[in-house]
Amino acid sequence: MNSGQPSDSEEPLREEESDENRCSSRPSSPQAGRGGAGTQSSWRLEAAADGGTGSGGRGSSACDSLFAWICRRTVRRGPFVDPARDHYRTMTRLYSSMSPATDSVNLSTQTHGAVFNLEYSPDGSVLTVACEQTEVLLFDPVSSRHIKTLVEAHEDCVNNIRFLDNRLFATCSDDTTIALWDLRKLNSKVCSLHGHASWVKNIEYDTHTRLLVTSGFDGNVITWDTNRFTEDGCPHKKFFHTRYLMRMRLTPDCSKMLISTSSGYLLILHDLDLTQSLEVGSYRILRARRAPLSTGSSAGSRSGGSCHTIDSKTHPHREGLSPRNSLEVLTPEIPGERDRGNCITSLQLHPKGWATLLRCSSNMDDQEWTCVYEFQEGAPPRPPVSPRCSLRLTHYIEEANVGRGYIKELCFSPDGRLICSPYGYGVRLLAFDEHCAELSDCMPVRTALLREIRSIYSHSDVVLTSKFSPTHCQFASGCLSGRVALYQPHF
Numbered sequence: 001m002n003s004g005q006p007s008d009s010e011e012p013l014r015e016e017e018s019d020e021n022r023c024s025s026r027p028s029s030p031q032a033g034r035g036g037a038g039t040q041s042s043w044r045l046e047a048a049a050d051g052g053t054g055s056g057g058r059g060s061s062a063c064d065s066l067f068a069w070i071c072r073r074t075v076r077r078g079p080f081v082d083p084a085r086d087h088y089r090t091m092t093r094l095y096s097s098m099s100p101a102t103d104s105v106n107l108s109t110q111t112h113g114a115v116f117n118l119e120y121s122p123d124g125s126v127l128t129v130a131c132e133q134t135e136v137l138l139f140d141p142v143s144s145r146h147i148k149t150l151v152e153a154h155e156d157c158v159n160n161i162r163f164l165d166n167r168l169f170a171t172c173s174d175d176t177t178i179a180l181w182d183l184r185k186l187n188s189k190v191c192s193l194h195g196h197a198s199w200v201k202n203i204e205y206d207t208h209t210r211l212l213v214t215s216g217f218d219g220n221v222i223t224w225d226t227n228r229f230t231e232d233g234c235p236h237k238k239f240f241h242t243r244y245l246m247r248m249r250l251t252p253d254c255s256k257m258l259i260s261t262s263s264g265y266l267l268i269l270h271d272l273d274l275t276q277s278l279e280v281g282s283y284r285i286l287r288a289r290r291a292p293l294s295t296g297s298s299a300g301s302r303s304g305g306s307c308h309t310i311d312s313k314t315h316p317h318r319e320g321l322s323p324r325n326s327l328e329v330l331t332p333e334i335p336g337e338r339d340r341g342n343c344i345t346s347l348q349l350h351p352k353g354w355a356t357l358l359r360c361s362s363n364m365d366d367q368e369w370t371c372v373y374e375f376q377e378g379a380p381p382r383p384p385v386s387p388r389c390s391l392r393l394t395h396y397i398e399e400a401n402v403g404r405g406y407i408k409e410l411c412f413s414p415d416g417r418l419i420c421s422p423y424g425y426g427v428r429l430l431a432f433d434e435h436c437a438e439l440s441d442c443m444p445v446r447t448a449l450l451r452e453i454r455s456i457y458s459h460s461d462v463v464l465t466s467k468f469s470p471t472h473c474q475f476a477s478g479c480l481s482g483r484v485a486l487y488q489p490h491f
Contacts, residue, residue: 094473094489095413095418095429095436095453095454095473095489096453096454097489097490098429098454098456098475098487098488098489098490099456099487099488099489099490100456100458100485100486100487101144101485101486101487101488112129112131112132112133112135112137112149112482113131113132113133113157113482114131114132114464114478114479114480114481114482115129115130115131115132115464115465115478115479115480115482115483115484116130116131116132116157116158116159116160116409116464116465116478117129117130117158117159117160117161117409117465117478118130118161118465118466118467118476118477118478118484119160119161119162119163119169119467120141120163120467120468120469120470120471120476121163121166121169121183122163122165122166122470123166123470123471124141124469124470124471124472125140125141125142125166126138126139126140126141126147126183127139127140127141127467127469127476127484127486128161128163128169129161129478129484130158130159130160130161130171131157131158131482132157132158132482133157134151134152134153134154134155134156134157134158134173135149135150135151135152135153135158136149136150136153136158136161136171136181137149137150137484138150138183138186139484141469141472141474141476141486142472144486148186150181150186153171153173153179153181153189154171154173154174154175154177154179155173155175155177156173156174156175156199157173157174157199158171158172158173159172159173159174159199159200159201159202160172160200160201160202160203161203162202162203162204162205162212163205164205164210164212164226166183167182167183167184168180168181168182168183168190169181169183170203170205170212171203172200172201172202172203172214172216173199173200174199174200176194176196176197176198176199176200176216177192177193177194177196177200178192178193178196178200178203178212178214178224179191179192179193180192180193180226180229190229190231191229191230191231191232191233191234192233193212193214193224193233193234193236194233195220195222195224195236195238196214196216196218196220196222197216197218197220198216198217198218199216199217199218200214200215200216201215201216201217201246201247202214202215202247202248202249204248204249204250205250206250206254206274207254208254209254209274209275210225210226210227211223211224211225211226211274211275212224212226213239213248213250213257213274215245215247215248215259216245217245219241219242219243219244219245220238220240220241220245221238221239221240221241221245221248221257221259222236222237222238222239223236223237223239223274223275224236237277238277239274239277239278240257240259240269240277240278242259242261242267243261243263244261244262244263244265245259245260245261246260246261246262246343246344246345246347247259247260247344247345247346247347248260248347249347249348249349249356250272250349251349251353252349252351252352252353253353254272254274255270255271255272255353256268256269256270256271256272257269257272258347258349258356260344260345260346260347260358261344262343262344262345263343264331264332264334264342264343264344264360265329265330265331265344266329266330266331266332266344266356266358266391267327267328267329267330268327268328268330268390268391269325269326269327269328270325270326270327270328270390271323271324271325271326272324272325273324273325276324276325278325278327328390330390330391332344332358332360332371332373332391332393333393334360334362334369334371335369335371335393335396335398335447342360342361342362342363343360343361343363343365344358344359344360345359345360345361345407345408346358346359346407346408346409346410347359348409348410348411348412349412350412350416350439351412351413351414351415351416352416353375354374354375354416354439354440355372355373355374355375355394355439356372356373356375356391357370357371357372357373357410357411357412357419358370358371358372358373359371359399359407359408359409359410359421361401365401365404365405366401367398367401368398368399368400368401368408369396369397369398369399370396370397370399370410370419370421370430370450371393371395371396372393372394372395372396372419372432372439372450373391373392373393373394374391374392374394374439374443375390375391376390376391376392393447394432394439394443394444394447394448395432395444395447395448395449395450396447396449396450397421397430397449397450397452399421399423400423400424402424402425402462403462403464403480406462406464406480407464408421408422408463408464408465409422409464409465409466410422410466411466411467411468411475412468413468413475414468414469414470414471416438416439417431417432417436417437417438417439418430418431418436418453418468419431419450420466420467420468420475420477421466422462422463422464422465422466422477423455423463424457424462424463425457425459425460425461425462425463425479426455426456426457426458426459426463426477427455427456427458427463427466427475427477427487428452428453428454428455428456429452429453429454429455430450430451430452430453431450431451431453432448432450432451433451434451436453456487458477458485458487459477459479459481459483459485460479460481460483461479461480461481461483462479462480463477463478463479463480464478464479464480465477465478466478472488473488473489474486474487474488475487
């Protein structure tokens with residue numbers, strides 16, 4: 001979709017009419033995704049037929065009419081047409097036309113420093129920004145309006161933000177603390193949590209047990225019982241410890257915990273039970289007990305790296321079930337780095353729990369890669385592979401290693417079809433194929449390259465973080481100099 005006038009040709013309308021009689025919708029080509037004028041024209045023609053246009057009609061805005069049109073098209077499709085495919089065909093064109101919103105150019109202040117993390121509220125109504133200089137910024141992402149600045153939210157860098165629900169969120173900092181906040185009362189913290197001995201780097205939340213889970217550079221993963229918090233904090237205990245810990249994530253169903261390390265190891269805790277602590281010794285013992293697969297075996301090459309599974313002796317086998325918190329230690333395969341060490345700097349998970357997304361750097365910090373690893377158990381249908389490893393490298397792409405020493409946080413779109421990756425002074429949207437298909441629909445037999453859908457350079461400094469809105473066709477990025485950019489379809 002471009003900013004020019006819509007085409008006068010009626011070809012787009014004829015294409016939409018013919019779709020009604022086809023048994024399946026035809027995936028759009030990359031050219032169709034980038035052109036966009038025909039899509040805009042057909043939208044206006046159909047919107048006019050329905051009695052509402054972007055500029056008048058019932059008074060709705062162009063954006064509202066557009067998404068209403070998408071909804072109507074999905075609902076009115078015939079029984080032989082896949083509504084989801086038709087919907088994502090349109091969304092692909094929208095994402096291909098993403099451009100920085102003009103009113104987000106100066107979405108920053110003069111005091112807060114680099115942007116380390118971005119997080120939307122679950123309903124998409126608030127965008128929070130974690131800043132280097134102790135501040136947390138809150139914006140309305142639809143209007144790009146600044147809502148509030150939490151001055152001195154912490155005593156050091158704010159590293160990560162996590163929403164527990166639509167009003168409560170948690171922040172963590174290099175001052176070793178975690179803070180709970182309520183959107184309805186932002187003048188003061190709900191409480192501060194003390195328990196880490198070093199920088200706290202990320203926060204997760206188990207919606208089943210309502211346990212807050214944090215990890216830091218002290219190597220500890222700590223759980224906090226938010227069911228019993230007071231102004232003085234809440235009960236907590238150390239769940240796990242390992243050396244060189246970088247990032248920790250929970251799968252969407254909270255059945256697994258993944259931990260990345262600066263020494264290139266990826267730890268997976270299966271059948272997760274956060275109510276019990278896992279005592280397995282030091283990271284050095286884990287590394288010594290790791291048993292790599294034999295070099296050159298087909299199973300090893302397709303499983304994405306060597307691995308070894310260690311069952312926790314703390315929790316005995318339950319009758320008919322595997323032990324809780326079984327630990328698996330992996331060395332994920334990195335393209336071009338099979339014989340050298342590497343650092344896993346960023347760790348994200350597919351919103352449906354099918355795959356994990358890693359940003360890895362070489363041991364010399366001269367190269368970086370974005371890699372997608374499929375979960376072998378519980379994943380979509382795939383060719384048979386070795387049962388001894390949970391991950392298989394499916395897609396990757398080399399990244400520009402601009403801004404060495406800084407971690408670049410990437411993310412999945414809410415539907416899992418797109419990846420937003422910091423790329424130098426901008427971002428680029430990556431997909432599994434040129435049609436932005438589901439991972440399950442384009443699973444390669446051999447490792448494939450991620451496809452670049454669009455690159456946008458909108459910053460004057462290195463981009464450090466990115467995030468998709470959970471509800472709107474929008475994403476955001478933040479850079480080293482402190483500016484936040486919002487991206488929306490450009491009409």
